[in-house]
Amino acid sequence: MKRNFWLVLLAALLFMISACSAQDENHEDYHSASDENTGTESNPSDESESEEEASTSTPDSADGGFDVESYLNEHYAMENLHYVAEAWEDAEVDKTNYTVNILPDTKEFGQEIDAIFKNGSPNVDDERTIEMFAMAEKIMDDMPTIDETIHIDSVNWVSYDGSNSVMLIQDYENSNVQEGNQDSVLTQYSSEQIEYARVWLQLGPNQDIDGLYVNYIPAGTPINPIDETSASYPEDVIQLSGSRLVDGSVTYSGNGDGTINIYNVPLRWDGQYPAGEKFYTDIIDNTALVYIDPGSDEKVAELIKLLQVSE
Secondary structure, eight states, rough: OOOHHHHHHHHHHHHHHHHHHHHHHHHHHHHHHHHHHHHHHHHHHHHHHHHHHHHOOOOHHTTSBBBBHHHHHSSOOTTTTTEEEEEETTTTTEEEEEEEEEHHHHHHHHHHHHHHHTTTTTTHHHHHHHEEEEEEEHHHHHHHOOOOOOEEEEEEEETTTSSSEEEEEEEEGOOOOHHHOTTTTTTTTTHHHHHHHHHHHHHOOOOOOOEEEEEOOOOBBBBBBBTTTTTSSSSSSEEEESSSSOEEEEEEEEEEEEEEEEEEEOOSSSSSOOOHHHHHHHHTEEEEEEEEEOOOOHHHHHHHTTTEOOO
């Protein structure tokens, strides 16, 4: 009887041990499955975070389009400078047009660049402006290949306070910006009239003039007609002058990109002649490349009213 009692007790203990072991296994299986599920659920979250990080580095604008300004500042960075891109629509072009402006980060740096532009040929004399012109050309060439829906109309230098600007490059062949955006005070005048007035406004020795005279000089004309040793102009040039000798003159050729070549010649030749051909070839070889500022439209219009163009 006692033997049977111990056998029953032993069987009960074995049953309890077996039940507890099964419960532990089930508990471990539960945690294992839970861990697997947690891992599975975390993957989409990680992917979402990764996608969010990727989207923040993609230069998209608020409306989902290509963010030209952000792209330029990220990929075409220059020291002490930043870009501002202005978009505008042209019904004749099935693309978004952009005017890209290069601006200084500080007023002091802007004043340095302004002074360089006003004093002559920046793309020859100054490394910083050399870089700006090279970058402007690169932007003009690269951006349409990066996104075919955009068109860079022009790249410009703009001073810190916005009072001065210099066009570094423009897509003249495909541009309607002058027709679309030009101030109404100048819309009634031709591009040639505007050019003459702007050149005189920036370079004319005397601004208080009674008349602004325009004389066309064709290529092959002697620089000094009264000297038989004179070399000739290698290109068509324009000579601007006032009505009086004291008003001075500006003799130049235009490059069609906002720049002109200045010939250092007087309105009237005084001196000892013959001077020799080298004297005149030095004038040709030492023309100055100058970038013409648009200036005040009102002042330009006033000078246009004084134009007297020779035929």
